[in-house]
Amino acid sequence: xxxxxxxxKVPEVNTATVLLIENxxxxxxxxxxxxxxxxxxxxxxVRLAKKLPLPVENKEARxxxxxxxxxxxxxxxxxxxxxxxxxxxxxxxxxxxxxxxLVTNARCGSLTQERLLSxxxxxxxxxxxxxxxxxxxxxxxxxxxxxxxxxxxxxxGMSPLSTTALFLSSLTRCSLSSDLEEDFLQ
Amino acid sequence: xxxxxxxxxxxxxxPVARKNKSYGRSCVEAPSYFWxxxxxxxxxxxxxxxxxxxxxxxxxxxxxxHIALLLRNEWKLSYVTPLHCFRHxxxxxxxKHLSSFIVAEKQQGVAVEVGMDAGFKVTFTTVPxxxxxxxxxxxxxxxxxxxxxxxxxxAVKVVWRGWxxxxxxxxxxxxxLPADFVSLPLxxxxxxxxxxxxxKSWFGRTFDANFxxxxxxxxxxxxxxxxxxxxxxxxxxxxxxLAWRLQxxxxxxxxxxxxxxxxxxxxxxxxxxxxxxxxxxxxxxxxFMNGLETHFFRHFKIHLSAGRLLTxxxxxxxxxxxxxxxxxxxxxxxxxxxLLTEYALFKMPT
Numbered sequence: 001x002x003x004x005x006x007x008x009k010v011p012e013v014n015t016a017t018v019l020l021i022e023n024x025x026x027x028x029x030x031x032x033x034x035x036x037x038x039x040x041x042x043x044x045x046v047r048l049a050k051k052l053p054l055p056v057e058n059k060e061a062r063x064x065x066x067x068x069x070x071x072x073x074x075x076x077x078x079x080x081x082x083x084x085x086x087x088x089x090x091x092x093x094x095x096x097x098x099x100x101x102l103v104t105n106a107r108c109g110s111l112t113q114e115r116l117l118s119x120x121x122x123x124x125x126x127x128x129x130x131x132x133x134x135x136x137x138x139x140x141x142x143x144x145x146x147x148x149x150x151x152x153x154x155x156x157g158m159s160p161l162s163t164t165a166l167f168l169s170s171l172t173r174c175s176l177s178s179d180l181e182e183d184f185l186q
Numbered sequence: 187x188x189x190x191x192x193x194x195x196x197x198x199x200x201p202v203a204r205k206n207k208s209y210g211r212s213c214v215e216a217p218s219y220f221w222x223x224x225x226x227x228x229x230x231x232x233x234x235x236x237x238x239x240x241x242x243x244x245x246x247x248x249x250x251x252h253i254a255l256l257l258r259n260e261w262k263l264s265y266v267t268p269l270h271c272f273r274h275x276x277x278x279x280x281x282k283h284l285s286s287f288i289v290a291e292k293q294q295g296v297a298v299e300v301g302m303d304a305g306f307k308v309t310f311t312t313v314p315x316x317x318x319x320x321x322x323x324x325x326x327x328x329x330x331x332x333x334x335x336x337x338x339x340x341a342v343k344v345v346w347r348g349w350x351x352x353x354x355x356x357x358x359x360x361x362x363l364p365a366d367f368v369s370l371p372l373x374x375x376x377x378x379x380x381x382x383x384x385x386k387s388w389f390g391r392t393f394d395a396n397f398x399x400x401x402x403x404x405x406x407x408x409x410x411x412x413x414x415x416x417x418x419x420x421x422x423x424x425x426x427x428l429a430w431r432l433q434x435x436x437x438x439x440x441x442x443x444x445x446x447x448x449x450x451x452x453x454x455x456x457x458x459x460x461x462x463x464x465x466x467x468x469x470x471x472x473x474f475m476n477g478l479e480t481h482f483f484r485h486f487k488i489h490l491s492a493g494r495l496l497t498x499x500x501x502x503x504x505x506x507x508x509x510x511x512x513x514x515x516x517x518x519x520x521x522x523x524x525l526l527t528e529y530a531l532f533k534m535p536t
Contacts, residue, residue: 081491
């Protein structure tokens with residue numbers, strides 16, 4: 001099975017590419033527009049997908065992916081399941097700082113508590129960060145875009161302080177308390 | 187949990203015994219020991235396995251008339267924080283106080299005397315026998331009857347009913363409560379909203395109890411569907427009806443009725459009787475729901491998991507995600523109440 005690998009292609013000068021994967025395909029577009037609008041210093045390519053694996057036809061033309069973002073809608077079980085199955089198509093090298101989870105609708109407390117917990121478990125077992133996003137307002141989308149841009153800059157190697165993606169991920173990755181992890185391992 | 191060096195043996199300084207079912211708090215941020223103040227007695231988590239629904243003829247434990255009261259109506263659920271200084275032997279005085287309170291609230295500005303015979307008659311009764319373990323408090327049933335002042339004696343009509351119960355509540359939590367508190371975490375109400383708020387505010391004033399709504403989330407509804415289906419061989423559930431809502435354009439409301447024999451066979455294939463040590467795991471419930479969803483997808487090409495489960499109903503009862511519940515059969519009432527008590531204790535902010 002062809003896995004998506006992070007380092008198989010040569011990066012382009014002053015360019016970063018981010019892949020947004022979302023089953024519902026609604027926040028992707030708004031986020032993409034917001035990301036592109038806000039970044040002036042370097043070129044950003046935003047690629048959208050519904051799930052992995054990506055179509056084989058584009059494989060050659062596709063640039064190197066610096067950051068892969070899974071957008072999960074906490075109100076829908078399907079969204080979570082689709083993200084879970086897509087994870088299997090990523091090479092394990094990607095998880096060293098190039099994958100991130102973005103959840104929406106985390107505010108609907110009673111409905112989403114358990115699903116948020118399972119997303120956090122998934123993220124902590126893969127050592128990736130989880131970001132919460134407010135997708136209904138323009139400000140919320142802009143805030144998420146800024147956060148993703150910060151992550152993107154580091155994982156594309158453009159951070160001025162020479163932070164690497166792996167180091168940043170060790171700071172930002174989702175961690176669960178030992179009680180919850182123990183339960184999960186049972 | 188770390189032991190705090192403390193001269194007084196408060197619940198917080200006693201080490202929490204770790205059992206098979208580990209305790210943790212499922213909330214958004216990882217809990218640190220910094221915010222576990224001594225006021226935090228124990229933390230609760232929903233168990234991942236649960237005993238299978240056992241049929242219990244409770245008519246020998248509970249008066250059939252009381253059971254009949256519980257079965258007929260559709261109840262709205264709330265959780266209640268522990269009640270301070272609630273005594274089961276003072277129920278008649280509570281009844282008098284509550285009736286005067288209601289009358290006073292209804293006619294603001296006019297002084298009302300306690301014990302005066304006025305528009306509402308309240309009765310508090312205990313329903314002994316519903317409580318399972320010895321740390322559970324006895325169930326209390328409250329009835330409000332309207333008694334118009336200038337009407338014939340037989341014109342009393344029950345306008346509001348409610349009951350507080352605790353069935354198989356977490357024993358460690360219940361034992362850790364200070365001595366004055368009685369915990370009856372589950373509150374069922376049926377009747378006009380105005381009376382419900384009055385009763386709640388009276389409880390708040392008298393016993394310092396806080397109420398909160400208890401909407402049933404999809405995992406609780408999944409458990410109910412699985413538990414009720416598992417009862418099919420002993421008690422014919424007659425149908426398994428699930429109602430889903432999908433947020434599409436236009437919004438789709440799907441009502442999915444499953445033949446009980448088919449549902450039972452599906453459940454049986456997942457939770458085989460040989461493997462049963464009478465415990466049902468969360469994974470089996472999830473597999474059951476996945477089975478139903480994939481079957482639906484095969485025929486209609488609609489992913490039910492993209493929507494929300496709103497109601498589950500069988501002849502044993504029906505549960506709505508708003509927190510409305512109807513109990514159809516008295517035999518399985520203990521299991522249902524155990525599940526709801528656990529959920530109420532879990533939802534209650536400690």
